[in-house]
Amino acid sequence: MPTGISTLAADTPTLSAANTGFMLICSALVMIMTPGLAFFYGGMVRVKSTLNMLMMSFISLGIVTILWVLYGFSAAFGTDKGGFIGWTSDYVGLSGLGLTQLWDGYTIPVYVFAVFQLMFAIITPALISGALADRVKFTAWALFITLWVTVVYFPVAHWVWGAGGWLFELGVIDFAGGTAVHINAGAAALGVILVIGKRVGFKKDPMRPHSLPLVMLGAGLLWFGWFGFNAGSWLGNDDGVGAVMFVNTQVATAAAMLAWLAYEKIRHGAFTTLGAASGAVAGLVAITPSGGSCSPLGAIAIGVIAGVLCAMAVGLKFKLGYDDSLDVVGVHLVGGVVGSLLIGFFATGGVQSDAKGLFYGGGLDQLGKQAIGVGAVLAYSLVASAILAFVLDKTIGMRVDEDVEISGIDQDEHAETAYDFSGAGGGAGSRKAAPTPADSVAAAENKKVDA
Template sequence: MNTLVEKIRGILALSFIFALAAVPALAADGASAIDTGDTAWVLISAALVMWMTPGLGLFYGGMVRNKNVLATIMQSFFIVCFVSVLWILVGYSLAFGPDHGGLIGGLDWIGFQGVGMEPSADYAKTVPHLAFACFQMMFAVITPALITGAFAERVKFSAFVLFTALWSLFVYSPAAHWVWGAGGWLGALGCLDFAGGTCIHILSGVSGLTACLYIGTRKGYGKEAMIPHNMPMTVLGAAMLWVGWFGFNAGSALGANGLAANAFAATQVAAAGAAVSWVAVEAIVHDKPTVLGGASGVVAGLVAITPAAGFVTPLAGLVIGLVAGVLCFFAVAVVKQHFGYDDSLDAFGVHGVGGLWGAIATGLFCTTMVNPDGANGLFAGNAAQVGIQAIGALSCIVFGIVMTLIILKIVDTLIGIRVSPEKEIVGLDVTEHGERGYVMMDSFGAMIASTNHPSVTKNKS
């Protein structure tokens, strides 16, 4: 009996040893390559980035006049839904599908075909391919939403929807492939963009400037006050953006690791530094520091650090933020006023200028001490990286301007872009959506401001 028991024990011990030996082999073959910690962080980051677009709606919504608050928020909120549909159908495949000449992905992954629960060989290798695709979906969502700040208060909702569809598929997806897609030409060139300075902020900023110039100024612009109607709403939106941006930047490490921690720290100090420098310069130039300046400074710093967060030290991130606050303040307070263009909510002044500075600053401060997969920049002895960053920025500027002009012309020809002067005076909330953001009541409960919404009737009793 004892002999039999000893044999059984020996067989079990050998089985256990073989099982342990098989684990590395399985991981090497990719069958057990998924890391639960990395997967959890990427999914949480995707949710944080999704949170940013409704936050952007509040940020923008507070800055418009009260007659356009719902229309402005609706644009960001609807984009979350609409672009998500476009992304799963074809957008992801165009951006990240098998490469075609370094310019665009193929149609192999339309409808998320082939995008499954196993890791991708070309992208995130420790998380499910679906997790990576959903994380990137949220980037695709917020990018066209940024543009809406440039043409706020004067565009038809139908025109906005058609513009968003065309721009997302034919501008964002190709540019994202250039930068991040396997085989994309900017990535192959060595252009560094950790989380979207080129294909998100520069692209949306210059597209927004192009749109506001094409559409023209708001009725009464420069002659009547067009001040933010609800600054607490704007500050709340800025705070939501700030929190979500940790998913945007630290999540782009695609893992719960030291690189994510570095990006997190650089993001925080850049945002803080830009807010401090914006408010300081504003106090000197205009004699008063404003809440809007503080909120705008935070966003400017977040924009500028986006391409650099995973390639520079936190101290360099602080410098990038401090400079961004000054540059974006003058872009908004001086350059826009000098040229007279109606970038309603400063999409170009913050995202275009901040993104351009961030892309170039990446070439100045990047170091392989932070990210061995990156490159050294000017201050680490490699001046050529600045030139590579400039090529990436310039390519997105030219592509964004040309394609946005083409799309605007198509939309304008098919359905018209701008609402009538009469509708613009009344406000887009009522004329485009049949609602009001605010309904005033007298002491007897009767409505002071009427509304066209079918669920509300006017009571004058």
């Protein structure tokens, strides 16, 4: 992703209405991914946790937006401070920006870049929520988001994409978020679940998805929005790189979905809708860092490898005993690692940059850089997230009471239920509906029969 400090130098290109409009559309596409994620996760949990799962994504839209305006954008993309954090006072509150001030010599305003990056900051903590289904207090989750984006996401975004960030300067390639988004979120999920523990009944009670149609709807919205997520990350549409990324996004996602389905048919004997949705997301995750560096044939290979490895990885939680409720670790952490490392093999040197992978005569140099980026983000996010979860758990408590978890977190935390099976009214607290004229007639007829 192109990065840098905004400038008003005389040689700055003029504002492009086409690129500005394109980036605003891409920003909206990335925004719709968070509700899509909410549906994806919401369909995968049991009925009694549906609303809580939806809200754990939606609340990120509120919290992260405000923090991004107040200080997040400055911390992530302001003037570099030692390679680890940024800061520019004009970015605080977005108060010092001119309407047509351009981002780092590109042809889009700083405001447009800021809102595009905001949507990335929103969905990243929302990704974590899938690992914590059924058992986390909503207040604790909201506070965790606040602390996590401040301590983890904003600094890591600067490392990877900010001018002067140490991973950016090292030459680590991450087109649209394999490290900063997916490894970051997946490692955080692992750190938190190791602290808060397993769901009641894990490996004993059936915990099947309650609505696979919702899962498929969410996966479709994610796939759709991901074109903005990936193609938009080149910040323009002038040189064809964004177009290559768009194509590779589609190709890798298709390949990963087919590979996942083939694996589960061989392993489990069926092609499942959950497998198709999960495989598609695995491909989207893996191509996110790598799609600007490889050819479409390379994208197919990356998709197939990610589809199979992520399908294998989701079963590790049962063998190793960590309760990753909705496979955030298996899909996002593993998929992000796979996609980031495979740049070191499949980078052609002819798209995003001149860096070449092992299969194109580049040796092991780029693979080494990618491994450093993967290891640094994974370790920092894992440890920092576990510490944050531990502190919250020991102060306000992270988990709901066991009886709440068993009866259903929706009613206790939100005073609502996702579906009204009584046939009338809305949430859990709704009263019985008044009898209709038809009901009265039916009652009278029943009395005659009884007589």
